Amino acid sequence: MKKRFIIIILGVLLGVAAVGSASAFNLGGFLDEVEKQTRPPEKKQNPQPKARQPGASGGLIGLGENLGLFDKKTSNLLQQGAKTFQAFQPIGLEEEKAIGASLAARVFDRYGGPYNNPGLLRYVNLVGQAVAGMSDRTEVEYHFAIINTNEPNAFATPGGYVFVSIGLLRLLENEAQLAGVLGHEIAHISHQHALKTIQRGRRLQGISALGLAAFNENPEKFGRLIDGISDIIFTRGLDKDLEFEADKMGVEYAARVGYNPSGLRDFIRILGQKTRSGSIFFSTHPPPRARYDRLSRLVAGYRAAAGNPRLAERFRRETKGRL
Amino acid sequence: MRSIFTSLVFAAFLLQTVGALWSPPPLAAETLYVKTNGTKLRAEGSARAKVVTRLRIGTPVTVLMKTKRFYKVSLAGGRQGWIFKFKLTAKAPGAKKGGSRFAEVLGGRQQFSARESASGSSIRGLGPATRTYARNKGISAQSVQAVENMENYRVDLDDVDSFLQEGRLGAYAP
Numbered sequence: 221m222k223k224r225f226i227i228i229i230l231g232v233l234l235g236v237a238a239v240g241s242a243s244a245f246n247l248g249g250f251l252d253e254v255e256k257q258t259r260p261p262e263k264k265q266n267p268q269p270k271a272r273q274p275g276a277s278g279g280l281i282g283l284g285e286n287l288g289l290f291d292k293k294t295s296n297l298l299q300q301g302a303k304t305f306q307a308f309q310p311i312g313l314e315e316e317k318a319i320g321a322s323l324a325a326r327v328f329d330r331y332g333g334p335y336n337n338p339g340l341l342r343y344v345n346l347v348g349q350a351v352a353g354m355s356d357r358t359e360v361e362y363h364f365a366i367i368n369t370n371e372p373n374a375f376a377t378p379g380g381y382v383f384v385s386i387g388l389l390r391l392l393e394n395e396a397q398l399a400g401v402l403g404h405e406i407a408h409i410s411h412q413h414a415l416k417t418i419q420r421g422r423r424l425q426g427i428s429a430l431g432l433a434a435f436n437e438n439p440e441k442f443g444r445l446i447d448g449i450s451d452i453i454f455t456r457g458l459d460k461d462l463e464f465e466a467d468k469m470g471v472e473y474a475a476r477v478g479y480n481p482s483g484l485r486d487f488i489r490i491l492g493q494k495t496r497s498g499s500i501f502f503s504t505h506p507p508p509r510a511r512y513d514r515l516s517r518l519v520a521g522y523r524a525a526a527g528n529p530r531l532a533e534r535f536r537r538e539t540k541g542r543l
Numbered sequence: 544m545r546s547i548f549t550s551l552v553f554a555a556f557l558l559q560t561v562g563a564l565w566s567p568p569p570l571a572a573e574t575l576y577v578k579t580n581g582t583k584l585r586a587e588g589s590a591r592a593k594v595v596t597r598l599r600i601g602t603p604v605t606v607l608m609k610t611k612r613f614y615k616v617s618l619a620g621g622r623q624g625w626i627f628k629f630k631l632t633a634k635a636p637g638a639k640k641g642g643s644r645f646a647e648v649l650g651g652r653q654q655f656s657a658r659e660s661a662s663g664s665s666i667r668g669l670g671p672a673t674r675t676y677a678r679n680k681g682i683s684a685q686s687v688q689a690v691e692n693m694e695n696y697r698v699d700l701d702d703v704d705s706f707l708q709e710g711r712l713g714a715y716a717p
Contacts (some may be wrong), residue, residue, distance in 0.1 A: 321673045321690055328686035334693075345698045350713065353703070354629050358578040358599065359636035365693045381693065395710070435672040442672050443679060474672045476629045477707070478716035529709055 222462050311415050313359070313379070318435055320379025321414075322446045323367075325454065327375055330454070332368035335386045340542040341366055347395060348382060348402045353475035356469075357410035364402070372495055374380060376405035378415050381426060390543050391490050395531035400484025403470030411469065413462040414449050457504030467511060469519055480528040485515035575616070575631040577602040581700045584624035588613035590714035595624045601636050612714065627714040669694075690708075 285295040310318075328334060335341075341364075348364035351430040353361075360380040367375075370387040377383075382405045384398075392398050409416065452458060467484060475481040492508030505511070577598045585592040588610050598604075604616035604626065613625045669677075669691060677687045707713035 222672045236606065318670050318672045321669050321694070322676045324690045324693065325669075325673065325677045325686050326680070328689040333685060334689045341696070342698065346639065346703060349698055349703045350707055353579050353713075356632065357636075358632070361694075363632065363693045365689070365696075379688075436670070436675075439675045443676055446676055478710075478712035479680065490593045528716070529711065534710060 227490055263316075270405075280505055311378075311412075311419075312431065315431060315435065316412075316415065316443075316458060317379035318450065319446065320377040320381045322442075323377035323384070324381040324383075326446075326450055326454075327367060327377065327381075327423060331383075331385065335338070335366040337366070337542045340389070340539060341415040341536040342399070344389075344402075345383060346408075347398050350477050351399050351403045351473050352406050354473045355406050355410040360409060362406060362409070367368065372491060374401055374405050376408040376414075377453065378412065378449075380409055382406060382409070386543065389539065391494060392535065393490070393532060394483070395535040395538075396474065396479040396483030397476040397490075397530070398483070398535065399479045400470055400481075401487055403473040404466045404484060405470075406473060407466040407469035408462075409522075411462075411465065413458050413466065414452060417452055417458055417462070418445070418449055449482040453504070455504070460510075463506050464511070464514060468518060471515065475522055475525050475528070478528055480530045481522040481525050482519050483530065485512060488512045488515060505531070530537040545626065560614045560640070561702055573606040575633060576633045577604065577626070578630050578636060582626060582630045582648075584622075584626055585613075586624060588615065588625040590627070590708070592625065594621070603635070606631075612716070617654075629713075640675050683696075 273399050281295055281298045284290055284298075285292065290298075335401050344366060345364045348362060352358070353363040362380045362382060364382045364384070366389065367383050369385045370390075373384055373385045373390055374388055374389040375381075382402060384401060384405075388401065389398070392401075436447040457463070470484050474483055488508050488511050491510065571663075577600055580600045582595075582598045582600075582602075584595045584598055586595055587593075598618075602618065604614075604618055606616055607623065608615040609628070614628050614631060615623065615625050616631075617623045620694050633678060669687065674687070675680075694695075708715045711717060
């Protein structure tokens with residue numbers, strides 16, 4: 221007991237000393253080295269099957285089991301603990317794209333397919349890429365599409381898929397409003413709102429921790445995950461705190477590009493005036509009045525950007541005859 | 544021996560926790576990372592200045608000076624220039640967070656986070672999980688094709704740049 225206590229204390233002291241000299245210490249690199257040293261050696265004669273392997277796994281826990289330092293039962297307990305910890309970590313980008321692409325197919329299927337106007341699509345993509353280039357997660361490839369429904373709405377699915385309906389585009393008055401709307405959706409992706417919501421929920425938490433190979437091998441589990449996220453995006457909506465965060469970051473991203481930051485706020489006002497209360501937009505977002513008030517306070521803080529352009533003329537030119 | 548190893552695992556967990564909580568003192572020079580491929584390094588702090596070179600996503604730069612919209616930076620190798628400030632980020636794009644790495648070290652990568660696809664290559668086009676899902680849910684082939692078209696649609700970086708310039712946005716804002 222005393223020996224164990226001393227070892228734990230030594231480990232903590234080592235950690236404090238190592239991190240304290242952080243100018244030279246790279247924790248991520250250290251962990252990379254540990255992982256290299258503890259990875260099970262690859263067997264050239266017997267290639268590993270794609271299915272889940274029986275017996276010991278890699279990592280420190282696997283090493284301990286291989287060395288016979290603890291039994292299978294202890295190993296399983298430690299693995300379970302590590303899995304639970306992993307369930308709270310961000311999902312990998314390839315997994316995120318697989319989820320997002322599946323949801324994107326549902327968006328097209330549910331909302332009338334793509335709206336086919338090449339000129340309009342190009343314009344939305346130019347504004348979208350300009351805003352996405354200012355987001356906080358630019359390693360994601362952002363894709364933009366127009367869906368063929370007169371219902372004013374916009375969606376974002378994980379992995380970079382952004383949709384705006386032709387009904388919404390018909391309500392806009394200028395390019396700054398379009399940038400604000402797209403900025404809001406990009407913020408949902410860059411801050412992984414849908415994925416974080418799933419990871420918080422107990423029912424799908426373990427599924428969301430699976431890797432891409434597991435998704436391919438377990439279509440039923442993958443399907444349950446997609447259905448769960450669909451329910452959030454299309455029916456229940458995200459927590460209102462996440463919607464407000466997307467509003468805040470959408471304004472910030474549009475302002476970074478150089479648009480007038482009032483764009484999103486002005487669009488919310490239009491939406492509140494012109495849309496009936498039964499619209500799907502209202503069921504999945506906080507009330508327009510609450511959003512408008514918050515956005516007004518937020519925009520007041522962007523004094524230096526108050527004179528930024530709204531580009532109404534370019535918006536009219538690019539959308540004329542295309543809406 | 545067994546109890547010593549278990550203790551080491553626990554100590555590793557504490558090490559990670561301390562590492563996550565510790566905020567090291569700021570370094571004298573600030574390192575930032577390029578956010579997007581094709582980011583322009585300019586000779587001066589102006590959108591009209593000559594382009595020295597274009598940088599790849601994730602390129603680390605050392606910040607030498609800051610103005611309202613541009614940062615003067617130096618690259619590895621000593622080359623210097625100016626970059627529009629919103630093209631830089633404090634976190635290397637795509638960097639894994641400490642928690643994910645720790646979980647992989649503890650339990651092994653293959654079990655918790657199979658980063659590679661079943662084919663072992665980066666996917667172009669929809670993967671098997673998505674196709675199987677679409678088939679099982681009765682999603683139309685046109686909708687699946689629409690997603691592929693959406694992924695394949697591209698606007699040229701130079702066109703986005705021209706678009707910004709025409710609207711006097713981004714680095715071209717007054």
